[in-house]
Amino acid sequence: MFSPMVDPELVAPNGPPEEALARAVTAALRAPSVFNTQPWHWRLHDGVAELWADRDRQLATVDPDGRLLVLSCGVALHHARIAVAAAGRHPVVTRFPDPGHAGPLAELRIGGPYEPADEERRAYAAIAARHTDRRPYAAETDIPRETLALLRDAAESAGAHLHVLRDDQVPELTVAAAGASMTETADPAYSEELNVWTHRPSPAGDGVPVETAVRPVPRRVPVRDFAPGADGLAPGGGTDRHARYAVVFTDADDVRAWLAAGEATSAVLLAATVHGLATNPVSDVVETPVARDRLAALLARIGHPQLVVRLGRGTPAQPVPRTPRRAGP
Numbered sequence: 001m002f003s004p005m006v007d008p009e010l011v012a013p014n015g016p017p018e019e020a021l022a023r024a025v026t027a028a029l030r031a032p033s034v035f036n037t038q039p040w041h042w043r044l045h046d047g048v049a050e051l052w053a054d055r056d057r058q059l060a061t062v063d064p065d066g067r068l069l070v071l072s073c074g075v076a077l078h079h080a081r082i083a084v085a086a087a088g089r090h091p092v093v094t095r096f097p098d099p100g101h102a103g104p105l106a107e108l109r110i111g112g113p114y115e116p117a118d119e120e121r122r123a124y125a126a127i128a129a130r131h132t133d134r135r136p137y138a139a140e141t142d143i144p145r146e147t148l149a150l151l152r153d154a155a156e157s158a159g160a161h162l163h164v165l166r167d168d169q170v171p172e173l174t175v176a177a178a179g180a181s182m183t184e185t186a187d188p189a190y191s192e193e194l195n196v197w198t199h200r201p202s203p204a205g206d207g208v209p210v211e212t213a214v215r216p217v218p219r220r221v222p223v224r225d226f227a228p229g230a231d232g233l234a235p236g237g238g239t240d241r242h243a244r245y246a247v248v249f250t251d252a253d254d255v256r257a258w259l260a261a262g263e264a265t266s267a268v269l270l271a272a273t274v275h276g277l278a279t280n281p282v283s284d285v286v287e288t289p290v291a292r293d294r295l296a297a298l299l300a301r302i303g304h305p306q307l308v309v310r311l312g313r314g315t316p317a318q319p320v321p322r323t324p325r326r327a328g329p
């Protein structure tokens, strides 16, 4: 179980709002994002932190509609508000302050004193510890039902839903993932985009380092090969036999829903980290229409699939190298 240590310096509860916001958006830099593009920027002024989508960082081939871009912004928004809440101040969030959607995606302000729940404190501490682990997870016991229920609650409280696939549904995910992989890797523009974001010049502070990619090994549900032909991270002895696959889904399928899906993804990843689970967001299965439709069918079409999260027991003795981050908000 992850120790709930909170850095008391991160957001001074009684400090001026500008300082608290600056520290919160710095914490949000650790947010996971598609291809580690960190496709957002914050504008801080007059006691407000505005969250803007950075369209220059959109993945033209993988994410032509910008849904994973907005989802990634939602993850950063949730990280920032958890940082404020954990410091004992009420995070006041206005989503889409500009109804025409031409402006920022959200605004964050510092409200009055707030008594954070224990889960919020621990979620904040998990921001620094969380990372994507692409190795197959250990063949151990199943994830307790109570933990999965907590993850579902975390997604709901952030405005989206989570469906943990039943064992008999996993083969359909396998078919979706294999199909998505075949479609994407057959497209030279995809290979080019992947190559750009896995071979970043070191000052860029973004992208997926090859050392965090895992070379292909037989597993139940294939994962995206981030470093074709390279060695990457040793896969270890896991089999994924006891991994669980959770689909983040929403009622609608618009920008508002994608932002909520991102906030829910953050809530799920941080709660999973708190409860000692390794995590891996998986988006290739929502990137191609055919695979996304298969996922929708798995949900009995009660909602729109936005992302899958693989969950399981990692191998903490062999840590995954840290991924870089940009210098500023």
Ligand SMILES: Cc1cc2nc3c(=O)[nH]c(=O)nc-3n(C[C@H](O)[C@H](O)[C@H](O)COP(=O)(O)O)c2cc1C
Pocket: 030, 031, 032, 033, 034, 035, 036, 068, 071, 072, 075, 130, 131, 132, 133, 134, 207, 208, 223, 224, 280, 281, 282, 283, 284, 307, 323
């Ligand atoms: C919207 C979204 C989609 C992602 N898609 C994938 C994916 O398909 N496969 C994968 O291995 N990681 C995926 N990731 C994880 C990112 O690659 C990862 O967060 C990023 O490289 C930063 O590394 P970190 O999570 O270890 O901090 C995704 C993350 C997000 C937020």
